[in-house]
Amino acid sequence: EGKTGYPFVDAAMRQLLHEGWMHNRTRMVVASFLVKDLHLEWQHGANFFMEHLVDFDVASNSHGWQWTAGCGTDASPYYRIFNPIEQGKRFDPNGDYIRKYVPELAHLSADEIHEPWLAPTAYEKGYVKRIVDHATERLESLARLEEIKTT
Numbered sequence: 001e002g003k004t005g006y007p008f009v010d011a012a013m014r015q016l017l018h019e020g021w022m023h024n025r026t027r028m029v030v031a032s033f034l035v036k037d038l039h040l041e042w043q044h045g046a047n048f049f050m051e052h053l054v055d056f057d058v059a060s061n062s063h064g065w066q067w068t069a070g071c072g073t074d075a076s077p078y079y080r081i082f083n084p085i086e087q088g089k090r091f092d093p094n095g096d097y098i099r100k101y102v103p104e105l106a107h108l109s110a111d112e113i114h115e116p117w118l119a120p121t122a123y124e125k126g127y128v129k130r131i132v133d134h135a136t137e138r139l140e141s142l143a144r145l146e147e148i149k150t151t
Contacts, residue, residue, distance in 0.1 A: 004129030005111060008088030009033050011101035020054035025091055031068035031125065033083035036141040037132050042069040054081070079145070081138050088114045104126070118127070 002013035012026035025071070026119035027049070034045045042065040049061050066072030070080075092098055099106040104125035105113055116122030117130060 003131075004033065005117075005128050006033065006088075006134070007095075007098045007105055007116060008085045008092060011092075011098045014101040016049075016052050018027050022053075025087070027064060028068060029082050029084055029087045031065055032080075033071045033084055035065075036081045037084070039137070039144070040106055041132060041139065042071070044068065054139040067070045079142060080143060083138075084134060085114050131149040 002010035002017065004010055004013075007067070008026070011126040012022050012030050015026070018031075031042070031045055034040050035042050038093045046061055046065040049065075050056050050058070059081070063072055063074075067074065067113055070077065088095075088098065092114075094110045095105075095108070098113050105116055106124065107125065108116060108119055108122060112119035112122065116127060
């Protein structure tokens with residue numbers, strides 16, 4: 001539904017649900033968030049994409065999710081964890097993409113829109129608070145993956 005409290009992730013999910021499509025960059029950010037911030041199995045995300053993407057391709061989808069999870073044949077290094085805040089700042093610096101799909105944040109400046117929890121008026125229009133803290137979950141993900149690596 002696009003209610004994680006991370007504007008770039010939420011914009012991507014809302015675009016997917018509204019249009020049946022999202023850019024590859026946002027697919028990677030969403031996948032990383034699901035697997036490495038929420039610690040859910042990549043198959044859940046792959047199935048969701050299968051149900052909603054109009055350009056769904058079974059091979060590309062499975063490979064993309066396995067790449068993000070670090071378990072595919074050509075996987076991303078396990079320590080690569082996309083920062084949903086920094087990705088938003090880098091690929092949507094003015095917040096135009098976020099404003100389009102997350103209108104409850106449209107009143108925020110470009111400096112505030114990627115981290116609404118720092119803006120005093122961020123939640124006035126009904127935007128949700130973060131469901132997890134990225135910094136904390138990043139460390140948890142690294143610890144879990146390190147444990148797997150050493151067993």
